Amino acid sequence: MQDPQHLSADVLVIGAGGAGMYAALEAARRGASVILADRSLIGRGGATVMAQMTVAVALDDEGADHWEHHYADTLKAGRGLCDPALAQLLCEEGPARIREMDAWGVGWAREAGRIKRAQAPGHDRPRCVYVDFLNTGPAVSKTLRARLNATPEIRRIGDLHITSLALDDGQCVGALGFHVPTGDSISISSKASIIATGGLTRLYQRNSASLNMAGDGYALAHAAGAELVDMEFVQFFPIGHLAPRLIGMDPIMWDPFRYKLGGRLLNGAREEFLHKYGGVDDGKYVATRDLATYAIVKEAAAGRGSPHGGAWLSFEHCSEAELRAAGGPVIDRLAANGIDLRRQAIEVAPIAHYHMGGVKVDARMATRVPGLFAAGEAVGGANGANRLSGNAITEALVFGARAGESAAGFSKKDGTRGKREETRTAEVPGHHTASGFNAAERIEALQATMQQDVGPFRTEAGLTRALERIQDLRRELAAHRPRTGKPFDTTVLDWLDLDTMTRVAEVVARAARARTESRGAHQREDFPAMDPRWERSQVV
Numbered sequence: 001m002q003d004p005q006h007l008s009a010d011v012l013v014i015g016a017g018g019a020g021m022y023a024a025l026e027a028a029r030r031g032a033s034v035i036l037a038d039r040s041l042i043g044r045g046g047a048t049v050m051a052q053m054t055v056a057v058a059l060d061d062e063g064a065d066h067w068e069h070h071y072a073d074t075l076k077a078g079r080g081l082c083d084p085a086l087a088q089l090l091c092e093e094g095p096a097r098i099r100e101m102d103a104w105g106v107g108w109a110r111e112a113g114r115i116k117r118a119q120a121p122g123h124d125r126p127r128c129v130y131v132d133f134l135n136t137g138p139a140v141s142k143t144l145r146a147r148l149n150a151t152p153e154i155r156r157i158g159d160l161h162i163t164s165l166a167l168d169d170g171q172c173v174g175a176l177g178f179h180v181p182t183g184d185s186i187s188i189s190s191k192a193s194i195i196a197t198g199g200l201t202r203l204y205q206r207n208s209a210s211l212n213m214a215g216d217g218y219a220l221a222h223a224a225g226a227e228l229v230d231m232e233f234v235q236f237f238p239i240g241h242l243a244p245r246l247i248g249m250d251p252i253m254w255d256p257f258r259y260k261l262g263g264r265l266l267n268g269a270r271e272e273f274l275h276k277y278g279g280v281d282d283g284k285y286v287a288t289r290d291l292a293t294y295a296i297v298k299e300a301a302a303g304r305g306s307p308h309g310g311a312w313l314s315f316e317h318c319s320e321a322e323l324r325a326a327g328g329p330v331i332d333r334l335a336a337n338g339i340d341l342r343r344q345a346i347e348v349a350p351i352a353h354y355h356m357g358g359v360k361v362d363a364r365m366a367t368r369v370p371g372l373f374a375a376g377e378a379v380g381g382a383n384g385a386n387r388l389s390g391n392a393i394t395e396a397l398v399f400g401a402r403a404g405e406s407a408a409g410f411s412k413k414d415g416t417r418g419k420r421e422e423t424r425t426a427e428v429p430g431h432h433t434a435s436g437f438n439a440a441e442r443i444e445a446l447q448a449t450m451q452q453d454v455g456p457f458r459t460e461a462g463l464t465r466a467l468e469r470i471q472d473l474r475r476e477l478a479a480h481r482p483r484t485g486k487p488f489d490t491t492v493l494d495w496l497d498l499d500t501m502t503r504v505a506e507v508v509a510r511a512a513r514a515r516t517e518s519r520g521a522h523q524r525e526d527f528p529a530m531d532p533r534w535e536r537s538q539v540v
């Protein structure tokens, strides 16, 4: 292993999804030197690049909408738990970010020159802008990457896995990590740091996550002394693809079809069923995600599910022309998978998709640790107990910009880089000892536990069982800490992920066990009603 490398910048941004890239751009725009680090490729890892369609924003052209309407819908969906300051920031500043992305050439779909808007569940009017045919996430990422390329003040470092934050007198002064291709230790000193590492849905067996969505930012922030909020609220996307087998396409791709065509959600007997659970479907896509998830899981549990245990989603009533207009080239990709929507319904079921909880910040995106900020899905509170479609990309862009602004300001006024040029050397765990311990296999065991006992439905007994299993896994992994480093050591990455995932899983399960009610995405079978005494957030 080579000598550890030391780097420094005014602002360190950890994670290069939508939030991290926007944060880096904003910090640079305000005169800061920036390091943008990501454990995978810059702008190509995480959720942003995978986003399918909706970006919720109240564009007020021709009096069509106002941010206060968006804000009211967001609060309603959050079931009383939204942090009002964060929700307001998301809704009020969304239009400026979406127009800035437009000016940067993202390519929002247009009709007669006007940015088009789709109607999405929980919004009181058409409010979701998009780049057509499942291209929203790729277009957002590509646009931000192009801006980064034109901003020399930002040093981009991919394949840099951050493993801890560096503290000096309780202030965050940078981070420690290692370069995956070489195994080398890296330490970075910064006057201000931003956690933009996205969410945690890889904790679950059925998820829409990429490998790097293991909750790293929550573990980093918590270990450094920051607070976490609303950690029990994991959003399950109700109509994740279940069957038939679909290769090379995202499991949540049915969303855009439903926005445009409605579609029919049916049980195993091909009957509409959402009304039995207080929702409406009848060919309209209006039920919020928590309600639809609840209805599908309950209907399947009652023996009325589709053959693979979900629900049918049918577009069989649509004409070929309608399907083609809605799906464009996606229809051909479906055909390559042997799927013809005019002749067959597909099966869907809930899939872990987004995390409402996260690092607790104020409206400047500052944590309680001086010098430490957070942005994007890593932040908790804006969406309360349930997120509306489209709010996550807006959140990433708005919170990213705000965090970049605040971190650059902090680095000018309060930063400590002069005091401490180098953080201490990272302690990088190295390759696997020949102990037979397989961390990748244990990750699968953890995912199964989380799905079974900390999933869409929870009970005291299940949550206690999950916590015991998580403790067992933590004991096992502590006894098998890898020793020396080597290039591209996936066993080390698995061990680190298991370490992070078990820490974060424990926080989620504990918060879920403590909340003895059902609210939004958190459904307790032993406490099925919403309890007004629980109209408050839990802070870890």
Ligand SMILES: Cc1cc2nc3c(=O)[nH]c(=O)nc-3n(C[C@H](O)[C@H](O)[C@H](O)COP(=O)(O)OP(=O)(O)OC[C@H]3O[C@@H](n4cnc5c(N)ncnc54)[C@H](O)[C@@H]3O)c2cc1C
Residues within 6 Å of the ligand: 014, 015, 016, 017, 018, 019, 020, 037, 038, 039, 040, 043, 044, 045, 046, 047, 048, 049, 050, 051, 052, 053, 054, 055, 056, 136, 160, 161, 162, 163, 196, 197, 198, 199, 208, 209, 210, 212, 213, 216, 217, 250, 252, 353, 354, 375, 376, 377, 378, 389, 390, 391, 392, 393, 394, 396
């Ligand atoms: C399949 C899918 C479709 C979606 N569709 C929509 C949609 O249509 N509309 C909508 O509003 N939302 C959608 N969402 C949600 C939305 O995409 C995310 O909430 C949002 O993009 C999060 O952005 P982010 O920048 O906070 O995090 P991400 O984009 O997830 O980026 C986080 C980055 O942090 C990096 N990272 C993590 N840990 C470390 C570490 N230890 N060291 C260094 N780097 C690290 C990761 O590699 C990653 O690049 C979708 C999500 C998924 C998964």
